Amino acid sequence: MTDDIYKPSADAVAKRHKARFDKRVIVRHAFLIAWALVVMFPIYWMLQTSFKDSGEWVTWPPHWVPHEPTLKNYEQIFTFNVQQAGVARDATEQPFNIWGSLADSLIICTFSSLIALLLGTFLAYSISRFNVGGKRFRHSVLMIRMIPPIVIAIPVLMYFAVIIPFATESVFGTRISLFDTRIGVIMLYIAISLPFVIWMMLAFIDEVPYTVEHAARIMGASRMYTIRKIVLPLVASGMVVTFLFIFILNWAEFLLALTLTHPDVSTLPVLLNKFQSASEGRLYGPQAAIGTVITIPVVIMGILIQKHLVKGFSFGMMRR
Amino acid sequence: MTDATLNGTGGPARQGPRMRLRAWLGQERVFRWIPFVLVEGVFLLVIIIPFLLTIYISFLRWRANRPFEQAYLSGFRNYEQVLTNEGFWLSLGRTFYFAGAAVTFELIVGFLLAMAVHRVVRGRRIYITLFLIPMMLVPVVAGYNFSMIYLDSGPLNQLLSPITTALGFDPRIRWLSDPTAAQLAIIFADIWQWTSLTFLIFLSGFSALPPQLINAARIMGANRRQIFFWVELPLLKPAIVIAIVIRSMEALKMFDPIVMLTFGGPGTSTQTIAHYLWEQVWMFNKFSFGAAASVLVLIMFSVLIFTGIWLLIRQSDQVENQQLNTGSDR
Numbered sequence: 001m002t003d004d005i006y007k008p009s010a011d012a013v014a015k016r017h018k019a020r021f022d023k024r025v026i027v028r029h030a031f032l033i034a035w036a037l038v039v040m041f042p043i044y045w046m047l048q049t050s051f052k053d054s055g056e057w058v059t060w061p062p063h064w065v066p067h068e069p070t071l072k073n074y075e076q077i078f079t080f081n082v083q084q085a086g087v088a089r090d091a092t093e094q095p096f097n098i099w100g101s102l103a104d105s106l107i108i109c110t111f112s113s114l115i116a117l118l119l120g121t122f123l124a125y126s127i128s129r130f131n132v133g134g135k136r137f138r139h140s141v142l143m144i145r146m147i148p149p150i151v152i153a154i155p156v157l158m159y160f161a162v163i164i165p166f167a168t169e170s171v172f173g174t175r176i177s178l179f180d181t182r183i184g185v186i187m188l189y190i191a192i193s194l195p196f197v198i199w200m201m202l203a204f205i206d207e208v209p210y211t212v213e214h215a216a217r218i219m220g221a222s223r224m225y226t227i228r229k230i231v232l233p234l235v236a237s238g239m240v241v242t243f244l245f246i247f248i249l250n251w252a253e254f255l256l257a258l259t260l261t262h263p264d265v266s267t268l269p270v271l272l273n274k275f276q277s278a279s280e281g282r283l284y285g286p287q288a289a290i291g292t293v294i295t296i297p298v299v300i301m302g303i304l305i306q307k308h309l310v311k312g313f314s315f316g317m318m319r320r
Numbered sequence: 321m322t323d324a325t326l327n328g329t330g331g332p333a334r335q336g337p338r339m340r341l342r343a344w345l346g347q348e349r350v351f352r353w354i355p356f357v358l359v360e361g362v363f364l365l366v367i368i369i370p371f372l373l374t375i376y377i378s379f380l381r382w383r384a385n386r387p388f389e390q391a392y393l394s395g396f397r398n399y400e401q402v403l404t405n406e407g408f409w410l411s412l413g414r415t416f417y418f419a420g421a422a423v424t425f426e427l428i429v430g431f432l433l434a435m436a437v438h439r440v441v442r443g444r445r446i447y448i449t450l451f452l453i454p455m456m457l458v459p460v461v462a463g464y465n466f467s468m469i470y471l472d473s474g475p476l477n478q479l480l481s482p483i484t485t486a487l488g489f490d491p492r493i494r495w496l497s498d499p500t501a502a503q504l505a506i507i508f509a510d511i512w513q514w515t516s517l518t519f520l521i522f523l524s525g526f527s528a529l530p531p532q533l534i535n536a537a538r539i540m541g542a543n544r545r546q547i548f549f550w551v552e553l554p555l556l557k558p559a560i561v562i563a564i565v566i567r568s569m570e571a572l573k574m575f576d577p578i579v580m581l582t583f584g585g586p587g588t589s590t591q592t593i594a595h596y597l598w599e600q601v602w603m604f605n606k607f608s609f610g611a612a613a614s615v616l617v618l619i620m621f622s623v624l625i626f627t628g629i630w631l632l633i634r635q636s637d638q639v640e641n642q643q644l645n646t647g648s649d650r
Contacts, residue, residue: 005527006448008441011534028436029443035433036450042465042512043453045475049468060473060492119362122355130352139633144367146625147618148573150594152367154601154614158377159370162607166388191366194359223351252458254576255594259602269460269576276467276580284468291461302456303449310520 005310043295050074050288057284073289098290101271108182108267109250112189117243119190120197121205125231127198128205129213138202145195152192153259160184160260180261188256193246200245204238205231241308244301251298268294371618378611391608398612407588408613411596412620418503418592419571422510426567427560429511430518437519438526448523455516463580466509470495470581499589502582506590509577514570518563525559526552558635565628572621593617 049057050073052066077098126132161179168176178184208231216226232239254269261270272290275283302309344350378398382391402408437447454462469476472492477484481491495505529552537551575594578584584591584599591599597617601610 005523006445007527008444009438009527009529010531012439012441028440032433032436032440032443032447035429036447038512039450039454039516041475042462042469043457045468046461046465058471058473061478062471062473062475064475119355119359123359126352126355132352132356136633139629142632143625143629144363146569146621146628148594148621150573150575150597151614151618151621152370154597154610155370155374156366157601158607158611159373162388163370163373187362187366191362194362198359248456252460254458254460254579255598258579259598269458272460272464273579276464287464288468291458291464294458295461298458299453299456302452306449306452309452310524 006307046288046291046295049284050292052285052288054285073285076286077289077293096286098268098271098293101266101268102293104182104265105251105267108185108189108265109247112186112193112250113243113247115186116190116193116197116246117239120194120242121201121235121239123194124198124201124205125227128202129210138199141195141198143195144192149192149255152188153256156188156256157259180264182265185257185260185265185267188260189250189253192253192256193250196246196249197242200242201235201238204235204242208234238308241305244305245309248298248301251294374611375615377608378615380608382608383605394608398608399616401609402613402616407591407596408593410588411591411593414503414590415572415574415592415594418507418510418574419568422507422514422574423564423567423571425507425511426515426518427563429515430563431522431560433515433519434522434526437523451519452516454513455520457513459513459576460580462509462513463577466505466512466577467496467581470505496582497586499586502586502590506574506577506581509581510571510574513577514567518567521559521563521566522556525556529555558639561631561635565631569625569628572624 048064048066051069051071052063053068053070053072056063056066056068077096079097080099123132127138157179159178161177165175165177168174178187213226213230216230217223221229252269253267254273257267257270258273261267266274268290272287272294275287345354377391379393379395380391381394381397382388433451437444437451440447468474471477472494476495477491477493480493484491484493493501495501533551533555534547537547542550573594574592575598578590578592578595582590584595588596597610597613600606600613
């Protein structure tokens with residue numbers, strides 16, 4: 001049984017020498033390369049658009065490589081004071097930069113992922129060791145994740161924007177609104193990323209043998225000491241993987257952020273969407289630059305944790 | 321939970337109660353439940369209370385432009401309105417159409433890719449890394465990428481132009497402003513992004529196939545096709561069920577590519593249920609209508625969710641049994 005999807009099966013290796021120029025092999029590679037081209041094409045198109053100046057964004061026939069490569073799009077999105085620097089061009093006069101959204105995205109994703117990771121890891125520990133919540137709790141917690149986000153977004157929108165201000169006004173006399181605040185988004189993200197944290201950390205904690213802990217307990221270590229010195233070091237790498245995974249998910253989250261923020265707080269996907277609608281005018285080049293900036297960190301993180309993702313999505317099909 | 325909070329907040333921070341609290345928290349039976357209570361508290365505060373309030377709001381008559389104090393009860397009026405609304409049913413049907421079409425193709429393409437990669441020796445790691453990239457991409461960015469590609473004067477039309485001009489069409493197909501073409505465009509964008517997930521699930525399934533069974537079949541004289549249909553395919557059943565469940569649940573939520581590509585248009589020809597509800601609440605401020613619709617959608621979807629979870633649990637139990645049976649004598 002192969003445990004690793006990266007290792008070719010013994011069968012395939014054995015056949016390899018026999019049939020190096022087999023027709024089947026060529027067809028197989030042709031199919032795979034064709035799909036690889038399909039997969040890479042949209043990403044390539046975004047990358048090359050981000051280096052085009054406004055005149056080249058939309059042309060017929062479209063330019064497959066920027067004829068006059070420029071960094072203007074990146075300059076525009078990264079400049080603090082757009083009007084002074086004079087990088088706003090005729091076609092793209094709306095001055096804007098991504099620093100505000102970048103800060104919002106980073107703060108929201110970091111805090112929500114960290115808090116969810118802490119809460120979820122401890123719950124996973126108690127589920128794994130003491131079966132807290134019953135036998136099927138580990139599966140039923142995934143249900144929260146399966147609810148369509150729009151069904152969460154609408155109640156939370158009314159709750160944040162109207163009910164909480166209404167309640168605080170009648171009880172404390174001041175209106176407190178969680179709508180369009182970072183704290184509101186963070187709270188919601190914690191709730192929706194907890195199921196994944198619990199699910200992934202359970203897999204890692206189940207691997208740590210209980211006997212080690214038991215030995216430490218018998219030798220007189222306290223409960224917290226056992227967790228800190230024995231369990232945590234063994235699952236630390238798992239915690240890093242889980243953190244990166246839910247960070248990617250929260251980084252990519254769009255519907256909830258779009259519904260619960262306007263206009264002060266905006267995460268990067270929401271910012272990208274703002275320039276999609278006709279009202280603000282399409283800025284193809286800067287949009288491509290924003291897209292590239294959003295994409296690069298997550299793809300790097302994703303490739304880093306790829307092996308673990310593979311394990312996580314195999315649902316126990318592969319031996320650990 | 322109530323005991324813990326009472327002890328935590330009650331009384332000044334003297335030595336006595338604090339020590340007693342620590343002793344109480346140190347108990348085995350209390351300690352195990354602390355994380356559970358905290359997590360359930362988060363769910364209660366952020367998801368369950370808003371949802372209960374929504375059920376209440378769904379019985380009110382209230383739009384966002386009027387203050388909440390002026391809302392009044394109106395019985396099942398909102399539910400009546402939702403259930404007799406044509407847009408609601410059409411968008412629901414469209415959601416299932418998109419999800420069905422996209423998931424079918426994702427399963428087929430993902431399966432073929434996984435099968436090919438499973439048999440490939442050279443370049444395996446590169447293929448896997450490349451094929452998994454779309455899954456990691458932010459869906460909004462993927463939507464933006466496709467909005468560039470589908471432009472009237474975009475690269476897709478250029479690539480298709482030899483065919484279209486030969487057939488006598490105008491090569492500038494309006495991908496996003498023709499109802500049928502827009503639906504196909506949305507479905508293809510979803511296939512592009514999420515085939516990577518089905519590919520990953522199937523590849524894990526292929527890698528977990530026990531070689532001894534396949535060898536045994538070969539020794540007994542089975543040919544390639546027989547091995548595939550009678551040995552490999554039955555063993556891959558869990559992977560197939562998992563892929564179907566996971567992908568269908570996700571595809572039914574489709575929202576991001578629609579906002580990025582067509583915004584539900586032209587007309588409402590690409591509006592899914594998520595986009596429809598969002599538009600009713602966010603654009604038209606029909607709060608109590610939206611509340612009733614969300615309650616109905618949740619009820620409809622919970623049937624699917626329970627079926628999905630049940631299938632997943634059953635499959636993962638089966639996988640464990642299989643491993644116990646086949647993995648012992650390797």
